[in-house]
Amino acid sequence: MKVGVVTFPGSLDDRDAARAVRAAGAEAVSLWHADADLKKVDAVILPGGFSYGDYLRCGAISRFAPVMTSIIERANVGMPVLGICNGFQILCESHLLPGALTRNVGLHFLCTPQPIRIENISTPWTNNFQQGAEIVIPLKNGEGSFQCDDKTLDQLESEGRVIARYVGENPNGSRNLIAGISNARGNVVGLMPHPEHAIDSLTGPTADGLAFFTSVLTAMVGK
Amino acid sequence: MATIVVDVMLKPEILDPQGQAVLAALPRLGFTFAKSARQGKRFEIEVDGPVTQAQLAEVSKAAETLLANPVIETFTVRVEE
Numbered sequence: 001m002k003v004g005v006v007t008f009p010g011s012l013d014d015r016d017a018a019r020a021v022r023a024a025g026a027e028a029v030s031l032w033h034a035d036a037d038l039k040k041v042d043a044v045i046l047p048g049g050f051s052y053g054d055y056l057r058c059g060a061i062s063r064f065a066p067v068m069t070s071i072i073e074r075a076n077v078g079m080p081v082l083g084i085c086n087g088f089q090i091l092c093e094s095h096l097l098p099g100a101l102t103r104n105v106g107l108h109f110l111c112t113p114q115p116i117r118i119e120n121i122s123t124p125w126t127n128n129f130q131q132g133a134e135i136v137i138p139l140k141n142g143e144g145s146f147q148c149d150d151k152t153l154d155q156l157e158s159e160g161r162v163i164a165r166y167v168g169e170n171p172n173g174s175r176n177l178i179a180g181i182s183n184a185r186g187n188v189v190g191l192m193p194h195p196e197h198a199i200d201s202l203t204g205p206t207a208d209g210l211a212f213f214t215s216v217l218t219a220m221v222g223k
Numbered sequence: 224m225a226t227i228v229v230d231v232m233l234k235p236e237i238l239d240p241q242g243q244a245v246l247a248a249l250p251r252l253g254f255t256f257a258k259s260a261r262q263g264k265r266f267e268i269e270v271d272g273p274v275t276q277a278q279l280a281e282v283s284k285a286a287e288t289l290l291a292n293p294v295i296e297t298f299t300v301r302v303e304e
Contacts, residue, residue, distance in 0.1 A: 057292055064289075093292065100295045102233075103240045147237055147295055173238060 001026040001220050003213075004041035006071075006087075008033040008062050012049035013084065013196055020196040021045070024213035033065040043080040043124070043216050044071055046087025048140075048194055058101060058143050059089035068094060080124040080216050081188045085141050088180070088190030097183055097190045098156070099148030104141070105173030113205035114139035114193050115167040116179045120160050123186045124219030128211040134167055135208035137198040139179075144192045146174040146181070156181055163189055225272030226303040227282050231291045232263035266290055267303070274302045 003021045005028055007014045018028035029041050033051075038044070052061040062068065068090070075081045075096055083091040091097040104110060113136050118129040129135075148156070153175055156162055164180035172192075180191035195209025233239050242261040249257045266286075270278060283300050291298040 056289070060289065060292065092294070098294070100292055102237065102295060105238065105240050107240050107244055145238070149236070173240075 001217055002029050002039070002041040002043075003027070003216065004029045004031040004038055004044045006031045006033060006044065006046050006067055008049070008051035008065060010050045010053055011047050011086070013047040013194065014049070016194075016196040017045045017047040017084065020199045020210065020213045023199050024210060024217055026213070026217055031067055033062065033067050036066040036070045038067070038070050038074065042220050043082070044074075045196075046071075046081070046083040046090050047196070048085030048087060051086055051090065054086075054143075057089075057093070058086060059091075059093040062086075062090045063093040072096060075183075075188050078185065078187050080219060082125050082212065082216070083188075083190045084194055084196060085144070085192055088192055089143065091188060091190045096188045097181055098152045099146055099181070101141075101143050101192070102145045102147050103143050104145050104171075107142075109140070109142040110144070110171055111138070111140040112171070113137070114171060114179075116164045116193060117167050118164055120163040120182065120186075122160075123163055123182050123189050124216050125189045125191075125212050126163055126215055127218050128215040135211075136206045137193045137195050137209045138205065139171060139193040140197075141172075141192060144174065145172045146178040146192070148175065159184065161186075164191060164193075224269055225274045227268045227270060227274060227279065227300060228303045229266040229268065229282065229286045229290050229298055229300050230263060231266070231286070231296050231298045232261065233296055237295045264290075 021028040118133045166177040195212040198204035198209035246260040286298045
């Protein structure tokens with residue numbers, strides 16, 4: 001089982017994402033933004049960071065990287081894709097996910113252990129959680145406020161596509177406390193907080209994040 | 224040479240924390256005129272002039288594809304005199 005992790009210029013969390021993939025028991029394969037070759041991976045992670053310096057808008061330029069053309073093509077036929085933080089922003093800019101991530105209310109860059117609730121365990125990235133599980137993983141971003149129009153919000157809610165929600169006070173102004181969503185098919189998931197920084201108690205606040213990475217193994221093995 | 228200007232603004236219904244921060248800073252400096260403030264982006268694009276309708280249409284397409292995110296932003300395209 002091979003999980004690709006894309007490195008864009010300005011990606012920060014690609015190594016932690018690859019480490020999380022290995023900790024989950026899969027092979028992590030480095031993918032390069034300028035190379036359209038996905039190297040026969042079974043799933044892809046778009047990691048956090050500041051790809052292309054977040055110039056213009058977060059993810060706006062990364063969306064047009066050669067590797068994204070291949071990822072969009074494969075995502076549309078069911079390949080699991082997880083975008084974390086900047087990766088989530090790229091997925092929205094790519095129109096693989098609806099809505100957009102905008103500047104945090106209060107304008108501060110946040111870096112904090114964040115409680116979230118897992119709201120949908122039917123996706124390939126969340127199937128190893130218990131429905132409604134409350135976990136704590138780091139939230140660290142400046143533009144994490146999920147925004148979309150009312151119609152899209154109703155659709156996300158009614159179709160169960162809000163996969164994770166912030167617990168407690170709204171940290172960034174996200175509509176309906178949204179921390180993560182999926183596409184209609186469920187294979188593409190965007191998540192603002194960082195599970196890859198919480199896979200063991202030595203380096204993270206918890207080990208709660210590991211289940212995102214073991215989930216995709218379960219999903220692929222089950223096929 | 225001619226300059227095509229693309230102005231990009233957040234849609235009115237999208238929260239603009241930067242604009243709000245500007246609005247809050249103005250009265251602190253003694254400027255009491257502002258009822259609201261919203262912040263946007265302006266692109267100045269130089270092209271070989273004079274500007275044709277076809278060129279403007281192409282810039283509009285580029286604005287829709289890259290310069291603005293139509294999910295949260297609106298844009299206008301005009302020729303700078």
